Amino acid sequence: MGINGRRPWPRFAGSNHGRNPVKISLFVLSLSIAAAPAAAQSLAIDPHVDLPKSAAAPGWSGKTDPTSQFDLDRARAGGLAAAAIALFVPQGTRDASTLAKAQAELRARDGAIHAIVERNPALAVFARSPADVRHAAASGKFAVIESFLNAWPLGNDLDQFDYWYGRGVRILGFVHAGNNQFADSSRPALQFGDTPGENGGLSPLGKAAVRRLNDLGVLIDVSQLSDAAFDQVLALSRAPVIASHSDVRGLVDNSRNLSDGQLDALKARGGVVAINAFSAYLRARSPETLAAVAALQREYGLKPGGAALSLGKQAEYDQRYHDIVGKEPRAGVADLVNAVDYAVKRIGIDHVALSSDFNHGGGVEGWADVGEGGNVTAELKRRGYSAGDIDKLWSGNVLRVWQAALDARDPAYRRAASRR
Template identity: 60%
Template sequence: MKIPMARGAAIALALGVAALAGLPAGATEDAGTIHAAILPFDAHVDIAPDFDSAANPASGDTTGQFDLPKIQRGGLKGAAVAVFVGQEAETPAYLVQARAAAEAQDATIHNFVRHYPQQVEQALTPADVHRIAAAGKFALVESIVNGGAFIDRVEDVDLWASRGARVFGFVHAGHNRLADSSRPALVRAEGASRNGGLSPLGKAVVVRLNSLGILIDVSQLSDAAFADVLALSKAPVVASHSDVRALVDNGRNLTDAQLDALGKNGGVVAINAFSAYLRPRDPAFTAKLEALKAEYGLKGDSSAALPLEKAKEYDRRYHELRASEPKANVDDLVKAIDHAVQRIGIDHVALSSDFNHGGGIIGWADEGEAGNVTAALVSHGYTKAQIGKLWSDNLLRVWGEAQALGR
């Protein structure tokens, strides 16, 4: 059964943002009209572990941040939905496990499309996204995060392309066989670099991705690996979920020089609703985090690797602690957008949530609140055309250029 669009709910949420900003009622109505008229597309979202299971169907209003009722409430018309596997030690046994996990997520994504054919359709091209959205359905683009966890041959890229993956990211938290990460894994006693950027296999994968017309995602890469990709890629690239280091000094964020390089490449940075990368860390929280690291003997380069179970325990406690950290809000998100736009231009900036993997801020806590982002952009003076570029036009253009350069 098709779930009706709850447009009033989205506009009510936008009204809340407008009231906080002191906007006149007319400006709020304009925001609602703009949001309904454009093509809001989330450049990076993950799926919850039990997404669309019998116990947690996507047709229901789940505890996750992405499901059909939230998509409808937020007026979202498409998203890049990730196949993601976490990084562990690179053993033959883990490669088998990682491949199985990636294939299971791929099956979940395809089953989501099959379960709701009147509401969801997979998009393989930017033209598909426009066609699907025009038909009143949700356009799902399959993406990959941390491909180096389950890809160990160049030919594997072709397999994932045949499954419908159209965006490819190399790493997550920790180095792998393709590239170095911006976040070396303390629990595995990783240093700042393992590959010096991209590995030889990673460089070959860049070439293959270009030839297949798959959009390369540079989020999560180390600075050296980021530079390697931009030097090698003949197509523009995307940073599908990245923020600004000039505002929050975190290695996961992009420097102004990296933003400049991305703009010169013709690419796009999708400013990400991830609180820790939008809001400088509170000193009290930082002290708690350092105490947790000390408890596990994690002291940077001098750390010893933790046994797997201890590493998982630390990861669980770290994320529990992070959940208590004060949250950024939509104005913080727009400040980061402003910085990127002023630095490299409106044509090179997009939006992403990173929902179900740590994303979520005050005002855009799930997909049902996507209208609040448009309202905040209106309050900061962005026009309808500019907001359309940020929500989807820029990303779809760059993806189309990458496809056109493929065979």
């Protein structure tokens, strides 16, 4: 059975593989008539998945990859119908040489995302709208949505947003771990010499980028932003936004998590928070771990606005940091649903979704890869969530907020852009 407690999606359009053709026709019809997100029957969408390291290998296709938490085979088995796969390059020092390397890596990773579709045409399609996702499900194919996290490699050129929109990007977050030229991060990178709040939230370039993304119809992702940048995006955006991989500060006091005030603001603007299966944001780290991290930072002389570490020291620090935090016990599905419960109680079922952050630290006991999503559904059912509630959490709310971003785009801007 799949994520929603129903059968996984069919193999592909036009092939019954021994199944009753009448039943398959009825299944496809039930999907095709799902005009409203609330009626998104048998759809499950993960709005934030990363590429695995193996995606850099020649010939990688994403079909079968035991080294990854995501592949098409396990997505089919687990009933996952679509995923936003992040075009992501980690933040680096803000110099021309490092930026050029990041831009080359960005192009390579974009190629890997497109390869999932190009090398599996019978299994997957590219989705550029909620309608595309529904059509893919009706035809029995997995929908690949391209998202973008950390706009640093785009430089200072707003037209880069147009280029990547043309490549298929439909969800975009400005920052990751570290400030950049667009915005401040909830986690300034001390190893790069970041100063908290150096942009005052959004920079002038970041504010202009909000308008450009609205004009294009791209859904803005507010996960990872500093509190000030989060507030400014919501104030400036004429479309609702998504926090595609965030948890709640009311349970774990971490700057990466959303405060009650931020949750309330997200609801007021019609937005959605996708509760994230990232252990460190679902279970508070022990005092011993926090003390060890603080000692490590002192050892490397890390402080706000301090000198950036050399590349070798950055890699060494990163390895030692992850060795420390990796000893913490992992959260489980119950912890994930605790955060869902908190968010639903605070802002209502229509503003909450689910995400994994697979291949970049995500995954909890019981939902360790895309094949195990049914365990999340089972826990939701155990706590009394209805079938309609679960459909909203797995897909309906994401589709709604994405459609709202598309509806808010400026058609006049698109016509002008096409004449460039």
